[in-house]
Amino acid sequence: MKEFKYVITDPEGVHARPAGLLVKKANEYTSAIKIGKGEKSADCKRIFGVMGLGVKKGEEVFMTAEGDDEDAAIAGLEAFIKENL
Amino acid sequence: MITITGKSVFGGVSIGKISFYKRDKKVVKRLHVEDTEGEVTRFQSARATAIEQLKKLYEKAMDDVGEANAAIFEIHQMMLDDLDYIESIENIIRTQEVNAEFAVATTADNFSEMFASMDDAYMQGRAADVKDVSERILTILSGAGESGVKTDEPAIIAADDLAPSETVQLDKDKVLGFATMYGSSNSHTAILARTMNIPAVIGLGQELSEKFDGRDAIIDGFTGTIYIEPDEATLELMREKQRQDQEQRALLEQLKGKENVTKSGQKVNVYANIGNIADVGLVLKNDGGGIGLFRSEFLYLESSTFPTEEEQFVAYKQVAENMAGKRVIIRTLDIGADKQVDYFNLAKEENPALGYRAIRICLTQPEIFKTQLRALYRASAFGQIAIMFPMIISVDEVKRIKEIIAEVTEELDAAEIPYNKNIELGIMIETPAAVMVSRELAKEVDFFSVGTNDLTQYTLAIDRQNPKLESFCDTHHPAILAMIKMAADNAHAEGKWIGICGELGADTTLTEQFLAMGVDELSVSPAMILPVRKRIREL
Numbered sequence: 001m002k003e004f005k006y007v008i009t010d011p012e013g014v015h016a017r018p019a020g021l022l023v024k025k026a027n028e029y030t031s032a033i034k035i036g037k038g039e040k041s042a043d044c045k046r047i048f049g050v051m052g053l054g055v056k057k058g059e060e061v062f063m064t065a066e067g068d069d070e071d072a073a074i075a076g077l078e079a080f081i082k083e084n085l
Numbered sequence: 086m087i088t089i090t091g092k093s094v095f096g097g098v099s100i101g102k103i104s105f106y107k108r109d110k111k112v113v114k115r116l117h118v119e120d121t122e123g124e125v126t127r128f129q130s131a132r133a134t135a136i137e138q139l140k141k142l143y144e145k146a147m148d149d150v151g152e153a154n155a156a157i158f159e160i161h162q163m164m165l166d167d168l169d170y171i172e173s174i175e176n177i178i179r180t181q182e183v184n185a186e187f188a189v190a191t192t193a194d195n196f197s198e199m200f201a202s203m204d205d206a207y208m209q210g211r212a213a214d215v216k217d218v219s220e221r222i223l224t225i226l227s228g229a230g231e232s233g234v235k236t237d238e239p240a241i242i243a244a245d246d247l248a249p250s251e252t253v254q255l256d257k258d259k260v261l262g263f264a265t266m267y268g269s270s271n272s273h274t275a276i277l278a279r280t281m282n283i284p285a286v287i288g289l290g291q292e293l294s295e296k297f298d299g300r301d302a303i304i305d306g307f308t309g310t311i312y313i314e315p316d317e318a319t320l321e322l323m324r325e326k327q328r329q330d331q332e333q334r335a336l337l338e339q340l341k342g343k344e345n346v347t348k349s350g351q352k353v354n355v356y357a358n359i360g361n362i363a364d365v366g367l368v369l370k371n372d373g374g375g376i377g378l379f380r381s382e383f384l385y386l387e388s389s390t391f392p393t394e395e396e397q398f399v400a401y402k403q404v405a406e407n408m409a410g411k412r413v414i415i416r417t418l419d420i421g422a423d424k425q426v427d428y429f430n431l432a433k434e435e436n437p438a439l440g441y442r443a444i445r446i447c448l449t450q451p452e453i454f455k456t457q458l459r460a461l462y463r464a465s466a467f468g469q470i471a472i473m474f475p476m477i478i479s480v481d482e483v484k485r486i487k488e489i490i491a492e493v494t495e496e497l498d499a500a501e502i503p504y505n506k507n508i509e510l511g512i513m514i515e516t517p518a519a520v521m522v523s524r525e526l527a528k529e530v531d532f533f534s535v536g537t538n539d540l541t542q543y544t545l546a547i548d549r550q551n552p553k554l555e556s557f558c559d560t561h562h563p564a565i566l567a568m569i570k571m572a573a574d575n576a577h578a579e580g581k582w583i584g585i586c587g588e589l590g591a592d593t594t595l596t597e598q599f600l601a602m603g604v605d606e607l608s609v610s611p612a613m614i615l616p617v618r619k620r621i622r623e624l
Contacts, residue, residue: 012399015207016214020160047163048170048196051211054203 002074003064010085013056018084023047025080031067033077044077086316089292091264093309094275097284098327099241099262100320103313105298106244113190113223115183124178128185131225132171136162138221138237145258161218170196186226193219207395241302241311243293257363262286262304264311266293268552279591282367282612286311288552337615340622341372347600347624354606355617356412358586362400365407367611372618375412377534377608378473378586379404381457382419385426391453397460405468414471414511414534414608417457419443423550438542443476444486451489458493462504471509473534478518483529486510515539515587520568527579534608535569537587544568560589566598573602584608593620600624 008014014022026033026044033044037059042049044063055061063081065073118124143158164170170192177188197212239261246267263278263285278285284306293311303312303323312319345355356377357368368376384392384400405413420426421442434440447454461472474486490510497504514520515536523533537560542549544565547558569585576583584606589595591609593616599607600621609617 012207013205016160016211017156020156020163023163043168046167046169047160048167048199051208052199052203054205054208056205 001064001066002070003062004074004078005060005062006078006081006085007060008055008057008085011057013059014050014053014061014085016051019047019050021084022077022080023050025077026073028076029065029067029069029073031065031070031073033073034064035061036063037061086319087292087297087313089289089311089313091286091289091309091311093306094263094285094287095278095283095306097262097282097306097330098323099284099304099306100323100327101261101302102238102240103243103264103297103300103302104240105295106242113186115187117182118178118184119182121179121182124183124185124188125175127226128174128178128189128222131185131222132165134225135218135221136165138225139165139218141237142256157214161214161221164215164218165222186223189219189222189226205395207393207399209393241304243297262306264289264293264302264304266290279610279612337619340615340618343618343622345374345618345621347621349624351600351624353600353604353621354584355614355621356414356584356586356606356608357611357614358608359611362403364611365404368408368614371611371614373411373611373614375414375469376404376408377414377584377590377606379413379415380419381415381417382424385418385420385429386424390428391456394456394460394463397457398463401461401464401470402467405464405470408468410469412469412471412509414473414509415461416473416475416513417444417461418447418453419475421446438548444474444482445476447474448482448485454489455493458490459497462493462497462508463502465505465508466503470505471511471532473511473513473532475513475536476515476539477512477526478516480522480525480529483512483526487529513539513586514568514572514583516543517568520572523572523575524578527576527581530581532581533572533576533583534606535572535583535585535587535590537565537569537585537589540568540587541565541589560592561595565589566595569599569604570602573604577603582606591617593617596620597624 010018023045034041035044035050035053036042037053037055040053042053044050063074063077065077067073139158139162143162173192173195174185174188177183177191178185193216197215200212200215201209203209237259239259241262241264242255242260243264244266246265260283262283265287266289268275268287275285275287284304286304286306286309289311297313301314303315303319305312305323305326307326315323344352346352354374356375357371357373358378358380359365359368359376360380361383384397401415419442420429421431421440422437425431429446431441441449461470464470474483477483494504509531511530511532511534512519512526513536514523514533516539519526527533538549541547541558541560541562545558545562547554549558573583582605585599585604586608590607591613596607596617607617
């Protein structure tokens with residue numbers, strides 16, 4: 001399993017549009033991908049779960065990937081999240 | 086062939102099927118089913134259809150309003166692809182042995198409740214998205230078309246009359262024309278038709294009936310006639326008329342990118358009036374120099390509770406950004422009179438046009454006003470936003486507004502939230518009182534904008550919603566023109582500028598007089614930008 005942590009800098013947090021893009025990105029990989037904040041976590045391939053976390057600016061999220069393409073998934077998602085969030 | 090005559094509100098010819106506006110009265114019943122797998126299949130096929138619809142909407146919105154505005158339809162698709170959502174519906178069908186409709190409605194309630202209970206105003210607003218996508222599935226399951234407009238194909242929308250909140254929610258791409266039984270040429274349907282450049286006939290009376298739903302028809306917006314199941318000769322004639330009209334419009338297209346300048350070199354700004362974010366596309370398409378009147382009411386009309394600061398901020402910011410540095414004049418809340426919103430709990434009044442409305446609500450309930458002002462000031466960091474206040478009758482009101490603004494800016498400063506420190510503030514000139522004290526008002530503000538619809542109503546003591554009074558309503562009444570001139574002279578005497586944002590601003594028979602008065606800006610519906618430019622360049 002691979003993972004990384006990141007503090008959200010987007011002033012609007014993980015709102016609908018970036019959440020949508022993030023889910024789309026996660027679905028490019030076969031690995032099981034989770035996104036979480038504090039105690040809570042959600043399947044990153046499901047938009048309701050991601051939006052349901054209600055991540056705001058300044059909050060730290062963690063992402064994990066487990067599966068055949070976990071290295072690629074973590075690298076891809078980390079790049080994406082730094083660029084967009 | 087059936088011919089019905091009414092009153093034209095916008096020229097042009099449209100040919101298509103009639104779609105009778107259906108008021109949404111969907112009630113979901115819980116039904117016991119034996120064949121649960123059959124219900125799951127029904128749900129899955131409705132879901133597939135909904136996703137197809139959303140794909141089309143997304144593509145259309147990309148063309149019309151750009152990627153940022155279209156993204157919502159992609160998110161709606163993802164919601165329908167969400168496994169939690171799908172599993173919840175399928176589980177309810179299988180475990181409770183109920184119909185798909187009930188399972189969808191229950192799931193929609195649960196998921197929207199999840200958003201509604203979040204502590205973030207933006208996320209709370211997403212509850213509406215869950216309801217919206219679920220509603221789409223329910224509509225497909227019920228076998229009816231989309232709510233409001235029945236077909237996916239563009240159609241002539243027929244109705245008894247349309248309320249402002251209904252018109253703002255219509256998908257404009259699906260409207261070929263309007264035909265209504267009631268309404269006057271100043272009604273909201275009429276104003277919307279002009280904004281959208283769509284042929285419209287109103288006041289057709291009860292001859293226009295729901296039984297014509299789905300039939301072929303032609304609207305001749307020039308003569309105010311609707312033909313139902315037209316014969317071949319009429320169809321031929323109308324096609325020719327439509328062709329000529331389109332040629333005329335193509336001519337106007339040539340005026341795009343040209344300056345609004347008279348032969349003698351007098352320049353005037355031609356801006357657009359809009360009532361929703363989606364209209365920004367129309368403004369840009371018609372080469373508008375800015376937005377002279379952005380009615381903020383849609384945020385309140387489309388919502389079932391007071392829109393939050395965050396929701397308003399996002400909307401204002403988006404318009405400011407899309408207009409890329411061009412001036413965007415946003416009018417603060419103008420609820421009351423003919424625009425009613427349930428959650429404001431406004432008492433019934435004998436005389437609503439003279440009643441508790443617009444700035445009067447804002448000054449009485451400053452918490453509503455402050456929310457809007459904070460959103461506007463925050464958004465001002467993202468473009469050239471100007472703010473204007475409706476229904477002003479005295480200098481004292483402007484001073485009270487400024488006191489509230491001072492509180493807002495102090496709070497923003499304290500929180501180190503950026504905003505434009507030189508934001509332009511203006512007022513609507515729409516009461517005779519404001520005209521009479523316009524010299525004093527001009528000392529307090531940066532600009533005036535004349536709202537000719539209300540100014541006409543208050544000057545002539547004529548209710549503009551009453552079709553019986555149309556023969557008495559001389560919109561070119563010398564009293565009104567004298568009022569506009571007085572306001573213009575007083576604005577200029579104090580070195581301020583003045584615009585006209587009411588319907589008269591688009592009246593090209595008056596353009597010459599307005600220019601003679603030195604009017605600095607005309608704000609018109611997007612479809613009228615180029616005709617007004619044409620007129621200016623002829624002078």
